[in-house]
Amino acid sequence: MQQHWGMKALDKSGFTRQLHRLHETLKYLFFSLGQHLKQLNTEARYVIDSFPVAVSDNVRINRCQLLEGETYRGYSASKRRYFYGFKVQLLMTHDGLPVEFYIHAGSEADITGLKALDPQLPAGSTLYADAAYTDYALEDAWYEAEKVALLVDRRKNSKRLHEPW
Template identity: 60%
Template sequence: MTDYTIAIYCFMDDYLKISQPHIDIRRKVSDAEILTTALLSAQYFYGNQHTTCQYMQQHHGMAKIDKSNFNRHLHRLSNTLIRIFLALGESLKQLNTASRYLIDSFPVAVCKNIRIGRCKLLKHESYRGYNASKRQYFYGFKVQVVTTADGIPVDYLITAGSIHDNTALQAMSLYLPQGSELYADSAYTHYELEDLYEECDQVRLLVERKSNSKRQDNAAMRFLKKHYRKRIETCFSQVTARFPGKIHAVTPQGFLLKVVLFLFAFTFNKTLSTT
């Protein structure tokens, strides 16, 4: 855990020194310490940032900071956190010589269905979605994730729960290297989009075909699509295993920030373990 903490801090500190050279040295807690604490909370403390602050103060000499100040600083750095995640994703794309990618989504509920009427975090029917794999409805968000063939996330998009995967794919700005292959399940079926990606970006969108599809695959291609897509299901299981029973947040922005932290922490951990 100590090695992981040091690795995160060095990574964050180096990035911030390059992107933000003018830092107020009078501050007791640096931006790198704030981001390190946030990622540690997602990796080891089920998103409990107050407990993580106590750990950092006791074991790594971070100055004492109260909960409200920590949240205020973290929300101020939310855009920086997203930029770092996307920059890391671009680096992973360059290192992914196989050029195989996977895309799928997983739901994140803000409350149990029986409490939807009393939910104060969200107030709209657009957040009511359906999880086909578990055959149940949920109330919250849907996270679209693009991973490498090894299951390392490189890009994401968070939408309301009712947004279909096909619609979310069209809204994403996918910047994959030329010659890449993107494997997806049948929910992403869109023949025109497949042709557009291959013609304009030289990216093959390989979607699992339904039985009534107009473009059927041969047996070998069906096997390859099913084989490569198994990795992303494992990735989602590992990400959600870090979730607490209920993600505590006061605002939708705070809730989404914690979801991004869980995804970022998993990506960083996988990157360290494979290097």
């Protein structure tokens, strides 16, 4: 950087401080970009899923100084293991472009994250989700109020199975 622009490279601490200063700007930029991508998504099909962000390994939870409490201990079913940290709910277009996100404690359920995220989708949209997002009351209320269909991959013992077609 110094050769090309006459600036010294930022060390890790300086980069972190700059990033924290730009927190609100980056959040607004991501929100604006997400709104623009929603307008460009003419098919109005979206996908939501979550992934864990582990802060500490399971064995070192007792010594973790970044977080405290059992609210951050979560379970990742796809990896079949416990983690200590956060979950990120990511709403994206069917092409995989991220539109909205929500970060919450690892012990919270995915459906709780969806309710807190409260995505503002255009009327007539379809949101695809896995079985962790099963909530019949939310599906009905969302469709009646905003005409957004929440299509959840149902479990075999579900009360509302999908039609075979």
